[in-house]
Amino acid sequence: MFGRLTAISGNQITVQLDNELNHYKLAKWANGRRPVVEIKVEDGRLVSPDQRKKIFAMLRDMAIFTGYDVRDMEQWMKYYYYAQTGSEAFSMADCSTDTANKFLTFILDFCFANDIPFKTKTWDQIPTDYHLAVQCLRYRKCVICGQPHSDIDHFTPVGRRNRALVDHRKLYFECLCRKHHTERHQLGAKSFIEKYHIKPVRLSEDDLIALHIMTRKRMDEIDEGMI
Numbered sequence: 507m508f509g510r511l512t513a514i515s516g517n518q519i520t521v522q523l524d525n526e527l528n529h530y531k532l533a534k535w536a537n538g539r540r541p542v543v544e545i546k547v548e549d550g551r552l553v554s555p556d557q558r559k560k561i562f563a564m565l566r567d568m569a570i571f572t573g574y575d576v577r578d579m580e581q582w583m584k585y586y587y588y589a590q591t592g593s594e595a596f597s598m599a600d601c602s603t604d605t606a607n608k609f610l611t612f613i614l615d616f617c618f619a620n621d622i623p624f625k626t627k628t629w630d631q632i633p634t635d636y637h638l639a640v641q642c643l644r645y646r647k648c649v650i651c652g653q654p655h656s657d658i659d660h661f662t663p664v665g666r667r668n669r670a671l672v673d674h675r676k677l678y679f680e681c682l683c684r685k686h687h688t689e690r691h692q693l694g695a696k697s698f699i700e701k702y703h704i705k706p707v708r709l710s711e712d713d714l715i716a717l718h719i720m721t722r723k724r725m726d727e728i729d730e731g732m733i
Contacts, residue, residue, distance in 0.1 A: 553606040558598055561606065563628040564613050571622050587612050611637060618645045624652055639707045642681040643717065650702050653683035658717060661695060661706035673728050674720050678706035 513520035532541060562576070569579040580598070587593060587609060596605050614632065617624065618641045624632070629652040632638060642649040648656040662677040682690060690698040699706070714720040 551603065553598060553601045553603060557603065557606040557610065560631045560633075561598065561610050561613065563631055564610070564617065564624065567624050567628050568613070568617065568622055583613060583616070584609075586616075614638065615641065618647070621645075621654075623654075626651065634702075634704050636705065636707055639680065639705060640709070640713070643679055643707070643709060644713060646681060648683035648686055649681050649704055650686050651683060653685075656681050656683040657687050658719070659687055659690065661699075673725075674714055675708070675711060675725070678708055680704060680706045 509521040509523040511519060512522045562580075565579050565583065566576050568574075568583070569576040572579065574582065584595070588595065591608075591612070593605070593608075596609075598606070601609075614637075616622070634649065639649055641647075642656075643658060645654075646656050646658070647654055659680050659682050660677055661680050686702075693701065709717070709719070711720075711722075711725060714725075715722060
């Protein structure tokens with residue numbers, strides 16, 4: 507469980523939980539004893555409560571999708587992470603901020619590659635950074651809501667130009683579902699990205715080719731000044 511400290515009075519504190527308390531689970535974990543809780547305050551060096559919250563939210567969605575217990579899901583993903591990256595074993599209780607970020611990104615990439623869906627609430631917690639924006643374009647998922655089979659949208663206007671003749675390496679893109687794509691045109695590009703705090707990105711040449719936006723031949727023609 508995660509929350510924010512809202513008040514301190516002597517040796518008593520008040521915590522506002524991020525989610526509604528599940529009394530059944532609490533009683534099960536306590537096993538008839540008086541529940542004991544641990545308070546950890548973010549110090550900027552170790553994994554933050556916000557990072558743990560995001561990671562465990564993603565692991566819960568993965569567990570629901572696969573049928574695993576969330577704790578088994580955590581251990582399975584850690585072992586897979588160790589094998590793939592050569593990382594040393596770590597604990598989500600006291601690992602570094604950098605390790606937590608790398609593990610979160612690893613989980614995110616795994617879910618994209620295996621088409622594991624996130625609940626809307628979980629998706630809203632994932633940082634909308636460059637890596638997420640690129641993965642959404644690669645896997646055609648809306649960067650705002652995670653909806654699959656979404657549109658690759660030119661943030662940089664192409665206008666009436668023949669798209670086959672445009673050098674897309676210089677343009678910025680975002681992946682949007684039909685609903686958000688329509689809203690983007692209604693609000694205008696600037697107001698839209700300010701509302702959702704997203705950052706359109708440039709795509710690598712390999713991504714442009716894989717997404718059938720450009721061909722290597724067209725890139726070579728542009729570079730050689732043939733068009």
